[in-house]
Amino acid sequence: MTTYNAPVEDMMFLFDNLKDNKEYKEIDKFKEINSDLVKDILVQAAKINQDIVHPLAKAGDDNPCVYENGIVRSPPGYKEAYNKFINDGWTSLSCDPKYGGQGMPKTVSTFFEEMLSSASLSFKLYSELSIGAYNCILHHADEKIKEKFLPKIVEGKWSGTMCLTESQCGTDLGLIKTKAIKNSDGSFSLTGQKIFITSGDHDLTENIIHLVLAKVPGSPHGTKGISLFLVPKFNVNENGSVGSRNGVSTLSIETKMGIKGSPTCVLNFDNAKGFLIGKENKGLSSMFTMMNLERIIVGIQGLGIAETAYQNSLAYCKERKQGKSNDNTNNETDLIIKHADIRRSLMTMKSLIEGQRSLAFWLSQQVDVSLNHSNEKIKKEADDMVSLMTPVVKSFFSDMGMEITNEAIQVFGGYGYTRDQGIEQLYRDNRITPIYEGTNSVQAIDLVFRKVLSNKILDKFVNLIRNEINNNKDNPELKNFSDILEKKIITLLNFAKYLEQKLKIQKDDVSAACNDFLKVLGYVSLGFSWLKMTKISFKNSNKNKDFYNEKINTAKYFFDKIFPRVDSHYQSAITGSESIMKAKFH
């Protein structure tokens, strides 16, 4: 079985040193969120994740959810853990105090999301979609619905889902068939079938609040005719108590590669009573409030699982003896952590993980600004940046999670392939992250066509990085890092220019290049994060020598060993799509 120790020190390093967004510091309500408070929260969070949640990862894999006679049962131990989890208030961490939340910024809650992902993705998913539903209701529902549903969701007594996918449509939601027919009391009756519904049914909460995309008859064709509805598993009485069963039933649950402790349901809606959220036919944009924040969290899932993979690989390398290293002098078998090649694996994991954590912290500040700043223009600018980086974090982090969990299996050799060790489970659990909430290719297309080609957000992001480079141009310690980063920025901009030109003459060249572009932007973003961490580390290196020297060394690894990947993505992409489109695939 794997172990997990929350990286509180690294998180506090970021919180104490890299709160570098001026606008974030201007948000009044977060001014009291100081280092001591955050550390207290993280230490408590570490405890519950390490002691209570982490053992559920293996428990859920060994005893998957069970579907019997229309009822879904969660794995052993999940209910008790969930009760403690909500009693300790963890679902409410980032929610509005108005509805019982603790009002923590994303800069704090994102650390918690990472820990929970590291501890058990399956367990996390029971509450994760609740926060998604919370966000969606908070931003789009009327006050009456908010008052009726939000406090219970924030408390964790009720959970939430996102019901988008149907068997004929995942990516292409224009094909949705679920129908919503208006009743005389203003409510709607929904009929249809939804698949792949995470936490669609289970026994941890008193009620489940489904947010469902459906079509009102007569609405426009395609995605412009989709509306969003709140459909509870149990109807809720006027006084807020749980009433009769609504017309929602569970037809089956999926048998999956991983996240076996999380039920993925086929839900049947048969004249189920629902309430319109937001405006009719505007359901997709309302849902995307939920989806976008959710997509960032999927990236964080990849990061969290990668951290557990790294920690366990490292521990194994420090106890497993095999072979002799190059500087072996005593002719005795060495710990495998002495071998250059094994160390290379570990450094790949470490440099990606710490770079990603830093990037996520930077993005959390942008999210907080985009949601909370008093100045609308500043909010909009931050929102643009969030919108640029959301597909990057979702796809890049989840893909790197695959690379890292795969490396971890390899470090363990034959033991990595056995289920006892729990390492291969990390790969299987993480394998959903490049798929759900929009596949990584869809993210890449969204990035290129909606964010890069149609406006100037990329230029703003590049300016931000170049400012960082220029601000440090007299710092000799950073010169080498800055020079490499500047070269990669030039590649990124050339790539963007290539896409712009091709958009006009050969759109398939652009479509075929989206994945490569996303990767290039991902690596450049990590380089940006590493540059900032390196600057701080040089500055502080007298304070905590071991910690900061290791940071600088890890940065060097990233710039030397990981960054060259940018070039092959670029070189590959700019050869166009001729052979791709000409293929016959007999």
Next chain:
Amino acid sequence: MTTYNAPVEDMMFLFDNLKDNKEYKEIDKFKEINSDLVKDILVQAAKINQDIVHPLAKAGDDNPCVYENGIVRSPPGYKEAYNKFINDGWTSLSCDPKYGGQGMPKTVSTFFEEMLSSASLSFKLYSELSIGAYNCILHHADEKIKEKFLPKIVEGKWSGTMCLTESQCGTDLGLIKTKAIKNSDGSFSLTGQKIFITSGDHDLTENIIHLVLAKVPGSPHGTKGISLFLVPKFNVNENGSVGSRNGVSTLSIETKMGIKGSPTCVLNFDNAKGFLIGKENKGLSSMFTMMNLERIIVGIQGLGIAETAYQNSLAYCKERKQGKSNDNTNNETDLIIKHADIRRSLMTMKSLIEGQRSLAFWLSQQVDVSLNHSNEKIKKEADDMVSLMTPVVKSFFSDMGMEITNEAIQVFGGYGYTRDQGIEQLYRDNRITPIYEGTNSVQAIDLVFRKVLSNKILDKFVNLIRNEINNNKDNPELKNFSDILEKKIITLLNFAKYLEQKLKIQKDDVSAACNDFLKVLGYVSLGFSWLKMTKISFKNSNKNKDFYNEKINTAKYFFDKIFPRVDSHYQSAITGSESIMKAKFH
């Protein structure tokens, strides 16, 4: 569930057009193996693999091997299929007619290995190690043992294993503890425990012949004191009949990520009667006869599984509709095979798979020459080439198998993550291939330190490629391909030069670069294969236009889209190992 259609046309394309090894054609006993005969064999092989073996893949995953009361039971259906398999003579395909084999060359049997891997790796493993044991006994045992054991193994009535690993040693066999004590009758009594023994026990054969590495007390320390023993599960009487149970018992079987239909056993040897194979203390080199051929086959496993992944992805792309392609004109939802990005995924799979199949066919000719040519010098030269390419094929093909099965899951979206589709199983089954028979990192170290740095085999291989380039330098159709390949060769040679220089001054730089070097050599070898296939395709393009134009187009994809990967591996590697070795990993 997945489907499988053996790529007989592509295999016959290779057999008919790319038997380009002059020395191979000089092997007398293979002169009668003509195209018609091979086609007949492949068509029969396709039948059994598609109809009988392929359904066992899912059956074994759904109903893994069971260990109960010391006995291992194979999954339902395996026994019946195995009986048909051996009755039809498939185990004996490449074996010596002297012991009942059919004497087919590797050029034919490798195609069969691929098909069987595509159909079900778990099922394949029951007979695969038998062929390993066959090779080892054939080359190192005395005539009496050969006559006693080989016919039954060739017939498939008895199976074989390779018992190397113990809990404290996988890579580092010098640490072996299993003891062999000589008896007065010349036999040995073995005592110790072996782990991760593929097909270590099961109910498909009457007897299991273990080839076991052990130490005779008083023998030299480390790998120089290891001997090889034949230890049957049941003792074999003088008349060849199966006798009493030997002191070999099964303690447990592993619960694994994949290949669940194949039992991976912990075997206990308790004064088990064994017979020395080859010379005392020379066991490791005898075992490597078996290991080296086995390593190539592990690469072929990766190729075979990748083929199944590709075929099923392609079929899904031709039936799943989602979104609109760039040249959509009728505003109706398109098949996803119309999307540039999906086609890119398919082309990555296809170009790697067909390139690998061609490289494997070339290598098979080398193996046949190395084993069968009448001229010792030619044998040795071919053997050098085999020795260079064995780690490449093992590691590169198994790694590409991971990439391809991963891409396949992604093409299927959410469906790819469910077990019903069988796609995620391909990933899990293949995940053992980069680990067993020596991890891919160990292969890379073997490649660099034993084959590239210590002799001139790489130069010979490069000359071979350059001859191919030069022979076609007046062919304008090939110019672009040749030019790119030449550039990559220069990178490969610069990389080798870098390794040579660093070997003298900083050995860790070399160790840290081995994996990257193996990848570079892998891609260059595939480029070599694609160049040859392209030449033939241009030449023949009037005969079967569809087939040959598709080949040329796929080659173009490989050269444009895949080949740039070489550069990032090289650029990353030549930055050395300073940050790697300096890391503290607190």
